[in-house]
Amino acid sequence: MALEWMGKMPGWESIVLLGLLLFLLLIFVAPGRRPPNFPPGLPMWPVIGSMLHIQGLPLRTVLRNLRKEYGNMASFGVFGTGVLLVSDFSLIKEIFSHKASRDRPPMSFTTTRNYLLSDGQESNLGIIGGNGDKWQELRRFVLRHLRDFGFGKTTCEPMITKEVTELMDHIQQQKGQPIPMMEEVDNFISNEDCDVTHSFASIFLKEMQRHVGEKSIFNMHEFTAVIFDMFAAGMDTTSSTLTMGVYLIAKHPAIQQKVQQELDEVLGRDRLPSYSDADALPYTLATIHEVQRYFCFTAVATHSASEDCKFAGYDIPKGTVLLENIEAAMTDPKLWKNPQEFDPENFLNADGKYVKNPAFIPYGIGTRVCAGEPQARMQVFLFLSCLFQRFTFSIVGEEILFNSPTNFNAPAIYSTVAHPRPPL
Numbered sequence: 001m002a003l004e005w006m007g008k009m010p011g012w013e014s015i016v017l018l019g020l021l022l023f024l025l026l027i028f029v030a031p032g033r034r035p036p037n038f039p040p041g042l043p044m045w046p047v048i049g050s051m052l053h054i055q056g057l058p059l060r061t062v063l064r065n066l067r068k069e070y071g072n073m074a075s076f077g078v079f080g081t082g083v084l085l086v087s088d089f090s091l092i093k094e095i096f097s098h099k100a101s102r103d104r105p106p107m108s109f110t111t112t113r114n115y116l117l118s119d120g121q122e123s124n125l126g127i128i129g130g131n132g133d134k135w136q137e138l139r140r141f142v143l144r145h146l147r148d149f150g151f152g153k154t155t156c157e158p159m160i161t162k163e164v165t166e167l168m169d170h171i172q173q174q175k176g177q178p179i180p181m182m183e184e185v186d187n188f189i190s191n192e193d194c195d196v197t198h199s200f201a202s203i204f205l206k207e208m209q210r211h212v213g214e215k216s217i218f219n220m221h222e223f224t225a226v227i228f229d230m231f232a233a234g235m236d237t238t239s240s241t242l243t244m245g246v247y248l249i250a251k252h253p254a255i256q257q258k259v260q261q262e263l264d265e266v267l268g269r270d271r272l273p274s275y276s277d278a279d280a281l282p283y284t285l286a287t288i289h290e291v292q293r294y295f296c297f298t299a300v301a302t303h304s305a306s307e308d309c310k311f312a313g314y315d316i317p318k319g320t321v322l323l324e325n326i327e328a329a330m331t332d333p334k335l336w337k338n339p340q341e342f343d344p345e346n347f348l349n350a351d352g353k354y355v356k357n358p359a360f361i362p363y364g365i366g367t368r369v370c371a372g373e374p375q376a377r378m379q380v381f382l383f384l385s386c387l388f389q390r391f392t393f394s395i396v397g398e399e400i401l402f403n404s405p406t407n408f409n410a411p412a413i414y415s416t417v418a419h420p421r422p423p424l
């Protein structure tokens, strides 16, 4: 027996030796140590990773500190897994467009849900947490059908305009009473999302009938997961953005006034803005983009390396969690005129023309960019431009200020008074 000789040693000596052996085993064999040629970062201990260094701190604070101390490729460990935070916009673009970075790591929310949906048989279901060929086929199917329905295009515009008009009529009926804006927006979004999801569900069910008896992605487990994903991905993101849109514009009366002046000059007050008016409304368009830049709903998008790869000269092992630092790209002083303030000038040139900034990435970038982006862009534009054409808003009570340290930002919870704007 290999350890027989230990039996001949006095009791305390064998305990110390056993302890030493276990310690060495932990140091050299247990997962979680810094891999060779891995980007710089927090100390990574076996098993616990960097938990001792980040414990108790809010996520956005951890990420900002990490970038400040270790730069644009900064690493840490969470239990046995290496994590890489990518913060420079050019690197973000390069790395998150690469096919090796398109996986998602296991996420407790989707993994648990998937096991529950499939009686414990499947962890890889749906689009948000899905991986591999199945995810790719499903994503293509979702994108194709959203496009065919006209989401993000003029065919679905009347549906959004109808919901916005109903919301504005409801606001008008409040006759100057304080309105809890979040509730109004949530109602609007759930009606909207039901329409989108309902149309998509009927297409998926038809596809399931075509594939009866075959092994394909068109089965009941995928159906439930993908419908769930569409709701989960579309609801909170859009409703928080719209709630914050009204809040930020109302909080800056000079900006609110300029938006309204432009809407009056270009459209008057008799007809509602349509998506095709966006190019003729540069200040309004810039303000709406600024809402999403400044609010920055998602701090980081989470991916993982599907194979061993090399980025910026570093070796990144398969399974490394890759964090796309959306917040860093959208506040980089090299890329924005006034990154720390709410300022539509961030999207305007000296002639007052709207200019695209490629570092505007609230929907992510690359292989896994938001599947609902065209739809969301249209919703945000129509909602905010219609509301500010018809009302002037003032904030009258704030229960919770906007300030979220977590990955998904929480909007301010507030009440507003809407002053109707009479016809010109």
Ligand code: HEM
Binding pocket: 127, 128, 129, 139, 196, 229, 230, 233, 234, 235, 237, 238, 241, 297, 298, 301, 302, 324, 362, 363, 364, 365, 367, 368, 369, 370, 371, 372, 373, 375, 376, 380
């Ligand atoms: C203002 C609104 C929205 C924002 C800010 C937003 C943002 C995001 C972000 C940052 C991601 C992660 C991208 C990545 O991992 O690289 C994402 C993914 C996703 N979003 Fe959105 N989103 C919004 C609205 C929507 C809507 C309305 C839908 C559906 C109709 C939707 C469906 C999805 C789906 C399915 C994914 C997962 C894509 C994949 O993993 O392949 N999103 N979104």
